[in-house]
Amino acid sequence: MSWILWLGTLTAAAQAASLDSICSKSYAQAALPTDNLPPGIKIDSSSLSAELFTNQTLSSDWFPTSTVDYCNITFAYSHNGIANDKVYVTYWVPAPDEFKNRYAPSGIIAGAVSGQTDGGFGSFATSFNQVFLLANGTVNWQAVHMIYSYYQGCSEGGREGWSQVQRYADQFDGVVVGAPAFQYSQQQVNLLFANVIEQAINCFPPTCELDKIMNLTIEACDALNGKSDGVVSRTDLCKLNFDIDDVIGEPYSCDAAASNGGLRNHQVKSTVTPAQSEKVTA
Numbered sequence: 001m002s003w004i005l006w007l008g009t010l011t012a013a014a015q016a017a018s019l020d021s022i023c024s025k026s027y028a029q030a031a032l033p034t035d036n037l038p039p040g041i042k043i044d045s046s047s048l049s050a051e052l053f054t055n056q057t058l059s060s061d062w063f064p065t066s067t068v069d070y071c072n073i074t075f076a077y078s079h080n081g082i083a084n085d086k087v088y089v090t091y092w093v094p095a096p097d098e099f100k101n102r103y104a105p106s107g108i109i110a111g112a113v114s115g116q117t118d119g120g121f122g123s124f125a126t127s128f129n130q131v132f133l134l135a136n137g138t139v140n141w142q143a144v145h146m147i148y149s150y151y152q153g154c155s156e157g158g159r160e161g162w163s164q165v166q167r168y169a170d171q172f173d174g175v176v177v178g179a180p181a182f183q184y185s186q187q188q189v190n191l192l193f194a195n196v197i198e199q200a201i202n203c204f205p206p207t208c209e210l211d212k213i214m215n216l217t218i219e220a221c222d223a224l225n226g227k228s229d230g231v232v233s234r235t236d237l238c239k240l241n242f243d244i245d246d247v248i249g250e251p252y253s254c255d256a257a258a259s260n261g262g263l264r265n266h267q268v269k270s271t272v273t274p275a276q277s278e279k280v281t282a
Helices: 002-012 025-031 156-171 184-201 207-225 235-241
Strands: 041-058 066-079 087-094 114-117 150-154 174-178 251-254 257-259 271-273 276-279
Touching: 025 041, 150 156, 156 174, 207 235, 207 251, 207 276
Parallel strands: 150 174
Antiparallel strands: 041 066, 066 087, 087 114, 251 276, 257 271
């Protein structure tokens, strides 16, 4: 929506400013959009609050754990013609010099504006199940009139996403598909490659050693695409600039760890991997 663009503009326009200088109610209120809003939407500028958070350690499934500073901006909007309607949105805005001109739900860790909505349910802690039904068992349309249907999936879930869009496109307001599992004949052979090689040469390196090799590869090749983000994007340049044989002799160590292999306890007994302290071998 347009106020997401406003938040990006708010941060980008203040590149020379510090986070604490823009993280104020008056600053954010003055920058709130007054036009180009979706039809029937009205922002309640008096509801806006701005709170500064510093040295916050955050983690995510999608980004490395990081310590960041951000401004939490929260305000409400309503839909014309709907009684007692109030929807709160909250956005985490990074420091101006850290802003990457991006918006992503959990992207504050990576310098993007992040945000969420309470869906008009009354609070950010209130779930859909708590407001879906009235006391008489009928649907509470007042509370759920803004519910949208989105699909998100990766790998097999990505393939299923394409399948569902082809068959039931009118059932979704949006679809996010990542790494769909197509080309099964090639894919399954590639998945077996490492195991076949280990069997063929009778070499079974421990996970700790493989992690060391992986981390050294990332360290050497991460920045070859011009950005250090923990991802090797230019594998072509990595092959040209990094000799994998250079990792031979590098020390690695791991603490002892218990595991049941991801299976249920009644299927297999837990195993313990002993502590390791070795060097990478050829």
